Amino acid sequence: MTEENYQHIYVVIELEEGKLAPVNLEMLGKARRLLDNFNKKYKSDEKVVAILLGYNVKQISKTLIEHGADFVIYADHPKLKDVINTIYTKVIAQIAKDKEIATKISPENAKNFKKPRYMFFGADSIGRHLSSTVLVELESGLASDINKLEISDIKLTHQYKTDGKPVIYEKTLEMYRPDFSGFLWTTILCLDNKNPSIEREYHPQSCSIIPGVFEPIKPDSKRKGEVIQFSPTIDEQDLKIKILSRKIIKSEVDFDRCKAIISFGRGIKDFPEKNIKLIEDLAKQLDAEIGVSLPISKKPFAVSESISSKYMIPDRVIGTSGKKISPMLYVATGISGAMQHVEGMKDSEFVVAINPDENSPIKDECDIFIKGRMEDVIPKLIEEMKKQSLVV
Ligand SMILES: Cc1cc2nc3c(=O)[nH]c(=O)nc-3n(C[C@H](O)[C@H](O)[C@H](O)COP(=O)(O)OP(=O)(O)OC[C@H]3O[C@@H](n4cnc5c(N)ncnc54)[C@H](O)[C@@H]3O)c2cc1C
Numbered sequence: 001m002t003e004e005n006y007q008h009i010y011v012v013i014e015l016e017e018g019k020l021a022p023v024n025l026e027m028l029g030k031a032r033r034l035l036d037n038f039n040k041k042y043k044s045d046e047k048v049v050a051i052l053l054g055y056n057v058k059q060i061s062k063t064l065i066e067h068g069a070d071f072v073i074y075a076d077h078p079k080l081k082d083v084i085n086t087i088y089t090k091v092i093a094q095i096a097k098d099k100e101i102a103t104k105i106s107p108e109n110a111k112n113f114k115k116p117r118y119m120f121f122g123a124d125s126i127g128r129h130l131s132s133t134v135l136v137e138l139e140s141g142l143a144s145d146i147n148k149l150e151i152s153d154i155k156l157t158h159q160y161k162t163d164g165k166p167v168i169y170e171k172t173l174e175m176y177r178p179d180f181s182g183f184l185w186t187t188i189l190c191l192d193n194k195n196p197s198i199e200r201e202y203h204p205q206s207c208s209i210i211p212g213v214f215e216p217i218k219p220d221s222k223r224k225g226e227v228i229q230f231s232p233t234i235d236e237q238d239l240k241i242k243i244l245s246r247k248i249i250k251s252e253v254d255f256d257r258c259k260a261i262i263s264f265g266r267g268i269k270d271f272p273e274k275n276i277k278l279i280e281d282l283a284k285q286l287d288a289e290i291g292v293s294l295p296i297s298k299k300p301f302a303v304s305e306s307i308s309s310k311y312m313i314p315d316r317v318i319g320t321s322g323k324k325i326s327p328m329l330y331v332a333t334g335i336s337g338a339m340q341h342v343e344g345m346k347d348s349e350f351v352v353a354i355n356p357d358e359n360s361p362i363k364d365e366c367d368i369f370i371k372g373r374m375e376d377v378i379p380k381l382i383e384e385m386k387k388q389s390l391v392v
Helices: 022-042 058-066 085-097 099-105 125-137 236-240 272-286 294-298 305-311 339-345 361-365 374-388
Strands: 006-012 048-054 071-076 115-122 142-146 148-157 166-179 184-188 205-209 226-229 260-264 288-292 329-333 350-355 368-371
Touching: 006 022, 006 085, 006 099, 006 125, 022 048, 022 058, 022 115, 022 148, 022 205, 048 058, 048 085, 058 071, 058 226, 071 085, 071 099, 085 115, 085 125, 085 236, 099 226, 115 125, 125 142, 125 205, 142 166, 166 205, 260 272, 272 288, 272 305, 272 329, 272 374, 288 294, 329 374, 339 361, 350 361, 350 374
Parallel strands: 006 048, 006 115, 048 071, 071 226, 115 205, 142 205, 260 288, 260 329, 329 350, 350 368
Antiparallel strands: 148 166, 166 184
16 A cells, blocks of 8 residues: 555635634634645645535635635535535545545545545534544544644664554654643654555545634635535435524623733632632632633632532633633633633733743743632732722
């Protein structure tokens, strides 16, 4: 099996109410940059291929090409209007394995083509689910929630994968994700078994990409690309799930309403209920909205139901898994400053952190670091503000 069984980066595009979410253009931008370097290094001509599913969606192809796609393969069908996982999985897998499509993209390599080389999905609520089911269909692996990607040649010796012998894995996608509370990078590789006794391929090398981490390329209205229609095979069996009505539930937390946002994290642990009430008082003084770190949304501490249902909820999470904010003032109390949290608040104009641990990474992200426990610091801040009647 040669490497040229695989080619191109396929980017799965996701529409919400017929519109492109920003992560789509970010993925295309990253794919474009990776592939430009790849083609130079390996003297090849592989393509960025966008997969677009929906109903009346062809006109979106132009935007995708302007943002880096060489080809857009679109499937237009009334049954694809809303994302139904079973149907989307089937159609994306059909496109990924389709030899006719592959021939249209690169006729010179059509005979060898088996599957895409790499495949990207957005790591949002739809993409996280869809990526896993598509990769089951394509019988390969998936790295989820990735925020750094590189392509390189890696020399590896592994008891099973390489039968204990050193093997060079060319064109390997190194997929990085922050783990262990965001303080350690994990590199995930999806490698073929090259051991003759258990030979097996693992392509496409695939991942879901965290929104907001990669830059789109500058759109170029003169970029050339090709748009190809794909006619999916959808049978009765696939149509068992029907969407009868659809309603987007709007967040009740409006971070744009306020100039100031106060977030709290696991540092509330010693007196959770009391500390949250203190934070409420400070928020009142500052006319601020209240945010939380991701672990708080998992309700890690026992507090009254009214506090828990108001604050310990996903809607208030700041970071890669929640909201991106840019207030005039951001106060982080009891928050360590993991990179996923920082990603959500780094555009704040002025940042104050309250934390007893001077070595917390949040110290590097703030304009004022108040070393101390929130139980001691917040009452003093409130007292001082009341004296000065300070209102933002
Ligand atoms: C894929 C993925 C996505 C993620 N997405 C997000 C995300 O969107 N948002 C997010 O926030 N996290 C996210 N995380 C989790 C993230 O990695 C961290 O685990 C999390 O942000 C840590 O939360 P924390 O700061 O509340 O807790 P900790 O890291 O436990 O920090 C608690 C802090 O409180 C301080 N403290 C202790 N006592 C007090 C006191 N009395 N007063 C004041 N401070 C005190 C401590 O010194 C410490 O710095 C994600 C993780 C993964 C793997």
